[in-house]
Amino acid sequence: MMRKRPDINELKEKAIKIRSTILKMLQIAGSGHTGGSLSEVEIILTLYKYEMSHNSKKPEWEQRDRFILSKGHGCPTLYAVLADCGYFSEDLLWTLRKMGSKLQGHPQRNVPLGLEASTGSLGQGLSIALGLALAAKMDKKDFRTYCLMGDGELQEGQIWEAAMMASFNKLDNLCGIVDNNKIQIDGFLKDVMNVEPLAEKWESFGWEVIRVDGHDVVGLMDAFDKVREIKGKPSVILADTIKGKGISFMENKASWHGVAPKEDEVEKALVELKKQK
């Protein structure tokens, strides 16, 4: 079933807006994970603006599709997209990482705000998503579950425990996405702990694998269309991305993994983003 696609240019503009929001949030917070938030923008945006059935007016709607951000440190992007979808006011975004805020440094479950699970300890999100998908199958519910992982996160053994179990249970209502930005806090994955060949790994664990450019919203929509038709096994979208995407001095730099931009850096970045419109 083809669903109605959003205007591509509007979506691309939205991605630029989300990037500038993320940078401002992180600057105000004074800490956080910039690189991996910027790399996943198109993935999360495409999920919420195209792929997933959800309604910010009815966040607890039983048939909503579920999204689990297993790479919990990437939450600024999720928060920004949820606010854009109307789950909460933009004002809340500026409380990120502040004492008493509902927008914790890593997501804390809050379904009314659109946050399905607490994550941040890497490797657990895919198992949680698997539990949701398994319960849905047991109860013959139609909702689908999506789980975004980091490529560095795939070094956790628990991911592969879940990968094994998801295909063993033929969970075609489960879709994993890997934000394959090739960098973790210590440096390039190839130097810290190589996880490639990723396609072969997931395939051998019984998953359907689709590899796309993770910044190409059309390619992502095509991939989600394809995944929806796969029956009898889970699917994973390997989304090749650039860490720090969109900001020249942040791209492909491990040093931007866990650091927030300062005021002057945000100003420079916003100028760059404006030129991309």
Added chain:
Amino acid sequence: MEIKKVPTRDGFGKGLLELGKNNKDVVVLSADLTESTRANWFKNEYSERFVSCGVAEENMMSVAAGMALEGKVPFCCTFGVFAAGRAWNQLSISVSYMDLNVNIAGTHGGISVGPDGATHQALEEITLMRALPNMMVVVPADAIEAKKATIAAASIPHPVYLRFTRCGVPLVSKEEDEFIIGKAKTLKEGSDLTVIACGNMVCEALEAAQILQEQGVSVRVINMHTPKPLDEEIVLKAAKETKGIITCEEHTVVGGLGSAVAEVVCQNHPVPMKLIGVKNQFGQSGKTEELMKYYELTASDIVKRAKELLGA
């Protein structure tokens, strides 16, 4: 006369069977060891609600969290060493942080496991689980209580860790007795000192109290089947009414039941205490009875420590 002994894991198996019949939301997850944990009793009757996880405890705990988010009432079954130790961070973040109705059955608690030795004798679960916010810890004294605890855990909207024995334990309670998680039971009144025990040590405590009674020492015995939340009221009453408290657990004394009791006593009404348990050691292979003696966990060890405490 041979005393009837039943492993508390059998009570767990029976509890699951009853839950299977009465609560359609109950699902059982097993990390292999399905027969050893008695999860197979449920599996044989309700296979459509049984989830085989293989030897992967970390994944099992987070999967259970996901299922609980959808309204299921999962019971995760494996040995205590693997449940509490190996999957601790999953129980912390996936389960306790989200405060879900996920129940964890850790069988093969204590050195009474016997010949399998240190790698399979769980000695730290009370400590590890007690440290997790929202997590409750229940150590039933016998198979009858184990069944009741299992059924009770399902209807508590928080995570509950249940600790069971592999070996047979004499019955110290009756079917008709009331059982409430968090509410301890005075099994014997006494005025000289109090013994607070959990699990299979309750039976040893009762035997020790009998021996001491014959020697003119009046001992109160409390079955603290719930190390967390601890029944503070019954502990403080004992501190006020008797001259001292001895705690007994087949578990490390570092952070376990004894520590939980001491935390309450020393901050509110300090009295002399003795903590009986495994003294920061690993277990080893042996017969249950040999090990209980070696690690000084028998009724006669309790008698000895009671006399030390009373200065006799």
